[in-house]
Amino acid sequence: MPAPAPAVPATPKRLHLSSHDFAGPDKAAALREVYGRELVRVDLWPCEGAAPFDFQAALQPLHEGAMAVRCEHTPAHSWRSPALMRDGADDILLTASRAGCVIRTPGGVLEIPAGGFLLHSKAREHEYITPHGGPTQSIQLPRATLARLAPRLEEAPLRALPPGTPGTALALGYAGLLLASPAAPSASLLRTATAHLHELLAAVLAPPRRHTPPPAREAVYAARLALIQRAILARLDVPELRLEHIARLHHMTPRQVQRLFAREGTCFSDHVREQRLERAHALLADPAQRGKRVLDIALESGFNGFPAFSRAFRRRFGMTPTEVREAAKSP
Structure with a gap:
């Protein structure tokens, strides 16, 4: 009897989520549960006085736990809390907020100007506040793979990267193509794109020294x-x-x-x-x-x-x- 053909891996499906998808008076609570706690593992709520809460997001799962995310929302507050950190995730994220954002940690406050970038980790407690709302885009990649490409990577990095930091716009722009593609990317394309994103982000984390060929x-x-x-x-x-x-x-x-x-x-x-x-x-x-x-x-x-x-x-x-x-x- 011939051996069964190997199963073809399912292509991760792109997800679209909007505050308009939820009925009832407390849309923020529904978004907090579905998008925040279930999908991206943060607590999420509107900034004080920012009502009504308007929120749209597109999420493209990539390969081996990686993900590309794009959001557009009114002023919002998210928190990678100690309770949620019990999941043990240590993914690294590169995030751009067009209107700027504020990061609060137990150790202090970090301000990211409009057009700047943030490198942050799910293994670190931090609050991410967008007081002006607007578009936000992130790439989430497993730390273990990045650490093989950037051996000096911190355990839980938190870095502000100024506008124009080499490689940041290229990596996020490339991820944006996957989010904007009219047709769902194939599994093979997602594997290739994920490998490229790992290499691009590793080059941001550990830029080449002078006279060293760029990675x-x-x-x-x-x-x-x-x-x-x-x-x-x-x-x-x-x-x-x-x-x-x-x-x-x-x-x-x-x-x-x-x-x-x-x-x-x-x-x-x-x-x-x-x-x-x-x-x-x-x-x-x-x-x-x-x-x-x-x-x-x-x-x-x-x-x-x-x-x-x-x-x-x-x-x-x-x-x-x-x-x-x-x-x-x-x-």
Whole structure:
């Protein structure tokens, strides 16, 4: 009798939670229980005078206990209390609060300015206060894995990192792609992304010394390329989308951007053209777009005119744009 096939690991599902999901007068208590105590293991309540309490969160479980979290809320107060610390968790978090925050510990107060970052640990009692509310984003990673990559990592770090700290925005931006992806990331993508996030955060924890090759090179390449590709997708309808503009957005030189694409066996202009063709194909096959002229779809996808679009489309898909639209009508 043949051996059973190995089970395919389930892909962790992204969770969305909002104060609007709860009925009744005390939404804060419900959020405190579900989001705070069950999901992220903190006590949570609105700051005094901040009523009504409005809260939205997206959580993307990653691999082996890692997690990416993004919240938007009115002024709030969270506390990693001694009672909750009995769970023994020692995960490390990198957090950015756009409007700034205040950290209280038994040893004192730490203020994080707007645009700054906080490195903190679930193994340390601390209160996290956002007196102005606003967007907050975190990466949570198991300490044991980070300690292998950054051997001098403290047992329960608590560090304020100023705006512009190298690597912080890259790590959080990369995690943000997973949270913003319209389709659920596959299990294999989550494994790869989690490994990259470990390397990126380890580089923040232990920056390379002078004349030492930077660590996490592959992770940096992957994160930068993914963020550049997102920026391109957001600007496909701009006919004059230029390499120099994308490079400036990401504080890189055009040559550095081209090198990232060369590692993937392509170049900037080929990638842009491919994405434009894919967008046009999707629009042509979409029944909701049947009333739109093919020329308008070409222009929306960033092409300057119909002849060049039609030639490139036929080379790529082996069909004319009109043939793709007609094929989509067939039952």
